[in-house]
Amino acid sequence: MAVQFRLKELAQEFGIQLHGKTSDIQEALGVERQTVSRLINSRTSSVSFEHLQRLSDWLLKNVDPSKRPALQAMLPGALFSFTGIWERLVHADELTAFLGERCSMPNAKISLGSPRWIAGADAEAATGLIHGLTQAGGRFQFKWKNIPFHYDIELNNSGSTTKPKASVSQKETAKLLAAQLDKDTKEVARLHGRMMKNENRANIIIGSQRINLLVEQFVASLFSATPFKERHKNSTVPFYLQYRPDGYLYPKSCFGGDGARAGVSKNRMPGIHYKSSKTKWAYIPWEQSKTTSGITIIHQDLSLNSVAVALIGYSREGTLKLSQLFQDDPRRFGPLHEISKDRRLGVFACQFDRNKNNAEQKTPGIAAEGWSIVALSKDVICKKSAK
Numbered sequence: 001m002a003v004q005f006r007l008k009e010l011a012q013e014f015g016i017q018l019h020g021k022t023s024d025i026q027e028a029l030g031v032e033r034q035t036v037s038r039l040i041n042s043r044t045s046s047v048s049f050e051h052l053q054r055l056s057d058w059l060l061k062n063v064d065p066s067k068r069p070a071l072q073a074m075l076p077g078a079l080f081s082f083t084g085i086w087e088r089l090v091h092a093d094e095l096t097a098f099l100g101e102r103c104s105m106p107n108a109k110i111s112l113g114s115p116r117w118i119a120g121a122d123a124e125a126a127t128g129l130i131h132g133l134t135q136a137g138g139r140f141q142f143k144w145k146n147i148p149f150h151y152d153i154e155l156n157n158s159g160s161t162t163k164p165k166a167s168v169s170q171k172e173t174a175k176l177l178a179a180q181l182d183k184d185t186k187e188v189a190r191l192h193g194r195m196m197k198n199e200n201r202a203n204i205i206i207g208s209q210r211i212n213l214l215v216e217q218f219v220a221s222l223f224s225a226t227p228f229k230e231r232h233k234n235s236t237v238p239f240y241l242q243y244r245p246d247g248y249l250y251p252k253s254c255f256g257g258d259g260a261r262a263g264v265s266k267n268r269m270p271g272i273h274y275k276s277s278k279t280k281w282a283y284i285p286w287e288q289s290k291t292t293s294g295i296t297i298i299h300q301d302l303s304l305n306s307v308a309v310a311l312i313g314y315s316r317e318g319t320l321k322l323s324q325l326f327q328d329d330p331r332r333f334g335p336l337h338e339i340s341k342d343r344r345l346g347v348f349a350c351q352f353d354r355n356k357n358n359a360e361q362k363t364p365g366i367a368a369e370g371w372s373i374v375a376l377s378k379d380v381i382c383k384k385s386a387k
Contacts, residue, residue, distance in 0.1 A: 004305075005042050007055070009091075010078050013069050016065050028058040041199065042305045045342075049296075052076045085298055086330040088307045089139040092202035096195075097126040100212030101146035118146065121209045121316035125323035129204060132327045140202070147188060147214045149251075150180040181251055182211055185228050192217040198306060203309040207319055209243070210250045218310055222299060222345065225254040233263035238275035238380045239295055239349065240264045241314055267337055272314055274349045275380040282374070284351045294318040295328065296333055296348040301343035321352045325371060337378040347376040 011018050018025075018040055025036045029051050038044040039055070056075040061132060063071050072079075089095060099122050103113045130142060190375035192214060195203055209216040213228075223236045230252045241256035242264075264273050269285055272293050276282040284293045294313040300306070311326065313319025326333060327348035353370045 004088075004327060005044050007039050007079060008042065009226060011059070014058060014059075014067050022126050025058060027054070029054045034160050034378070042198075045155075045302065045305055049092060052079065054078070068198070085307060085333065085336075086133075086136070088300070089202045089204075090133050090140075092138075092307070093139045093200040093202070094143065094377070095130075095133070095140040096143040096145055096197075096214065097130065097203040098145050098147055098203065098205045098214050098215075099123065099126060100207045101148050102152045102211060103148045103268050116148075119207060119211060119316050119319075120211075122311075123234045123318045125206050125311060126204065126327075129323055129327055145191075148184055148211050149211055149213055150177065150184060163179060185251070188213045189227075190218050192221065195308070196221070196306075197304070199304045201301070201304075203306075203308040205308065205353075206323070208312055208314070209253050209256055210243075213251065215310060215312055216251070216253055216255075218308070219297070219312075219351065220254050222297070223254075227254060229254055230257060231255060231261045231264070235261075235263060238347065238376055240273045241295070241312075242270050242273060242339075244270045251360060262385075272349060272377060274347075274374070276374075277377070278318055282349075290371040291353050292318040292321060293349070293351045294322040294349060296322055297348075298333060298336060298344075298346045298348075300336060300344040301342060303343070318352070321371075322350060325350065331337070332373055333375075335375070337381050339382055345381055347381055349374045349376065 008018060008162070022033055022036050022040075026033050027041075029036070031051065041046070053076070056079075060068055060072055088364055099118050101116055101118050126144070133140075195201075195214075205212065205214055205218055207215060209219070216227045219225070219237060223238070225235060225237050228251050231237065235254060237255040239255060240261060241253075242260060243256065245258045245259050264281060266326075269283075271286040272295065273281050273282040274284075274295075285291065286293065292313070292315050294311065297308075297310040297312070299308045299310075309326070311319055311322040313322055331350050333346060337348040339345050350371065351372050355374075
């Protein structure tokens with residue numbers, strides 16, 4: 001639960017013009033112009049009783065006389081709201097959904113019909129969340145951003161029987177892929193930098209790092225890791241997604257890959273490994289047709305009034321299940337831990353088991369399944385995260 005200052009929203013509700021009134025409010029409160037800007041944009045961490053009284057008097061002076069009694073009865077309490085992550089998403093000025101988009105190379109040897117595609121489960125997860133947020137009253141400006149990831153299908157899947165359409169050697173294609181990946185990752189780094197600096201914004205990042213390159217950049221930035229590099233023994237990321245080799249080429253990752261990695265676990269089975277304490281690892285197994293899993297990350301920047309939610313499924317189905325569970329009751333994903341004065345972070349390992357039934361489950365998509373959520377501890381997160 002977070003306390004938010006809502007001067008802008010209250011002024012809009014009562015038809016009070018704030019645009020061009022900064023100097024007027026500054027004089028009424030006796031504060032600096034920068035302080036007024038923080039109050040208007042909900043970026044203040046504290047406000048004195050004296051300033052609350054002066055601000056209430058200013059609002060009553062500038063409201064339409066017919067609305068004054070109603071506003072007077074609500075002040076000063078109406079200047080505050082108690083919000084969770086879902087409410088912050090609903091009331092964001094702008095909300096962007098980021099999904100990975102696979103793009104075949106221009107000279108790809110095999111044509112699959114369309115040179116670009118997005119995983120259906122990722123798209124379903126995004127549309128379901130946006131629908132839920134708008135149904136809850138969201139009036140944000142919505143943007144859909146695809147993150148391109150280029151590949152060559154024949155190089156990635158040597159077992160394909162589709163007839164080649166061009167004669168380009170695998171070696172040449174690998175060079176082209178490496179050059180294109182370098183361009184893609186540089187663009188993702190620039191995009192991530194802009195995303196983390198925007199005020200009054202909400203971002204939903206969907207899918208695994210194997211297709212959505214922004215997931216890799218986001219995780220690496222939170223835990224001071226190097227993106228698109230294999231995890232090393234002293235890695236700072238407190239979770240690791242261990243996949244089965246499938247013959248495809250993927251960008252290297254600081255928190256996932258084929259086979260076990262040093263510093264994680266001796267367990268070589270596919271699934272999600274996460275830090276259960278400073279020195280111990282826990283394991284969520286992956287079993288086809290039986291279980292699926294994923295990682296949910298929530299990052300909040302109070303100074304910018306922004307929030308980012310990453311839904312990282314171990315599989316496509318895992319991403320969809322995460323979105324359904326989050327939409328069903330976001331309060332399950334808590335608490336967020338304070339990692340600096342203005343930043344909060346929560347990391348949650350989730351498992352879905354089709355052989356169990358959870359009595360409190362409401363969402364039809366996972367009604368027949370059991371689920372469990374493990375919140376990584378503050379000790380683990382604060383030790384590992386970038387402050």
